[in-house]
């Protein structure tokens with residue numbers, strides 16, 4: 321096994337040992353947990369701990385909610401099985417993460433007869449989803465959400481391919497939730513195959529899960545690839561699953577809480593508003609599909625995993641940028657774009673809307689090729705807005721360097737391309753219509769290829785002079801800068 325935890329409980333113990341877990345007692349599910357997490361993360365950004373809420377008013381002790389699973393370099397590295405480098409420089413950690421996920425050989429899950437998830441099995445009339453402390457995360461949310469940091473499992477009726485995605489679920493009734501999946505996402509395409517012919521869509525929602533599964537559920541894998549096999553590869557051993565009693569869908573045996581049932585054909589219900597990933601309640605209240613829950617499986621003292629998407633920064637943004645940047649970089653290479661040296665999907669762009677690709681410009685048209693493809697490849701194909709291409713001397717994760725490149729290497733009249741009618745959704749606060757398109761701007765902030773060699777020199781201390789200075793004044797630099805900033 322290549323991860324140091326088998327389930328969420330082992331993970332919690334280890335993360336506590338890393339001093340990365342904050343216990344919080346007595347905080348209410350009604351807006352208070354969300355506000356608490358937001359206020360802490362707004363102050364500390366991607367350095368905040370994970371928050372485990374217990375003794376939630378109205379609920380038995382032990383019925384817990386967990387926020388911010390992966391939202392720090394230390395937790396992210398530990399959870400993904402990365403070497404503990406202690407190196408917090410974004411591009412370095414991203415390269416290590418990419419190597420790790422590129423080396424994954426998918427391992428299919430193993431069906432086992434039982435597991436902790438079967439400690440409690442509730443059927444039909446016994447079901448009451450309000451037994452879990454599902455929060456109202458943001459002040460203007462339209463209700464309680466039982467599924468936010470979840471893993472929704474569906475199966476393609478034609479090929480049998482099992483998909484897992486993180487999709488929000490509003491809690492409506494004791495056995496009924498909403499399910500919002502953006503049109504075009506894999507879960508949507510799969511479920512539509514059932515619903516379009518009037519059949520119920522079998523579904524399992526794991527609403528208490530470990531970080532390895534969460535990282536896979538929210539990643540955009542290639543169509544046809546199962547996130548469960550990917551998790552097996554990440555773990556270095558198969559994920560143990562039980563077979564859902566009604567749907568036959570695989571349910572992780574060590575999960576905290578899983579809901580099994582069907583998306584109901586021909587039935588919709590008003591859903592939202594909800595604080596969404598761009599940091600607004602833009603989606604409003606609209607009709608969405610509903611999920612009838614027929615079985616609830618949960619461990620004793622279950623933990624509901626939660627994610628609240630406030631205006632950036634929020635408690636699941638740090639890892640969002642890593643996972644997405646790595647995928648975009650891979651997809652650019654798969655699309656044959658050479659000499660990509662860095663990619664960063666910025667936190668300030670809510671992890672989708674402001675994306676930077678750094679390349680070593682190697683031929684005429686190279687920067688446009690990289691930039692325009694980056695507007696359309698997963699994961700920025702959905703919801704992307706600004707793509708900036710920079711030269712290889714610019715750190716794409718450093719906003720100050722990116723803005724400097726835009727300000728000094730760009731000629732706005734000739735460096736910007738606009739692409740219209742792209743994949744978007746109701747969540748875009750700019751679009752007030754029901755036509756869910758957006759437009760994209762590709763900003764080429766590289767030095768034009770024809771100007772190589774005669775472009776103005778950058779006024780910065782050369783590597784040679786830097787070395788001489790460090791050799792001569794090392795002690796003085798150390799006093800002023802400290803070891804970390806000197807590296």
Ligand SMILES: Cc1cc2nc3c(=O)[nH]c(=O)nc-3n(C[C@H](O)[C@H](O)[C@H](O)COP(=O)(O)O)c2cc1C
Nearest residue numbers: 485486487488500501502505506507538539540627
């Ligand atoms: C916390 C969190 C909540 C999310 N909520 C939704 C959602 O409600 N609907 C949706 O379509 N995508 C949502 N996403 C994004 C999807 O999980 C993501 O696009 C994923 O790649 C979808 O899986 P798929 O590529 O298999 O469709 C969410 C992601 C995260 C991290």
